[in-house]
Amino acid sequence: MTATVITKPNMQRILKELRATKFADVQKVSNGYVVTANCDGKSIKTGDVMLKAMIGNNNYLVRSLPGLLDAVTA
Numbered sequence: 904m905t906a907t908v909i910t911k912p913n914m915q916r917i918l919k920e921l922r923a924t925k926f927a928d929v930q931k932v933s934n935g936y937v938v939t940a941n942c943d944g945k946s947i948k949t950g951d952v953m954l955k956a957m958i959g960n961n962n963y964l965v966r967s968l969p970g971l972l973d974a975v976t977a
Contacts, residue, residue: 904966914956914963
């Protein structure tokens with residue numbers, strides 16, 4: 904997993920998009936969000952954690968699978 908800081912509006916947009924897909928399950932936890940896979944893929948299995956986001960004041964501290972958020976953080 905790779906770690907990065909993402910602004911609150913961008914992370915909320917990412918979570919909204921992930922909720923709209925059938926391939927990921929977004930769960931709210933006490934300190935942020937956890938996104939798990941809903942189906943098997945090339946290198947990921949059902950139930951694998953794809954992303955974890957910890958809520959901050961203005962940003963989220965995000966750990967994600969390598970390459971998952973490359974387009975967003977570039």
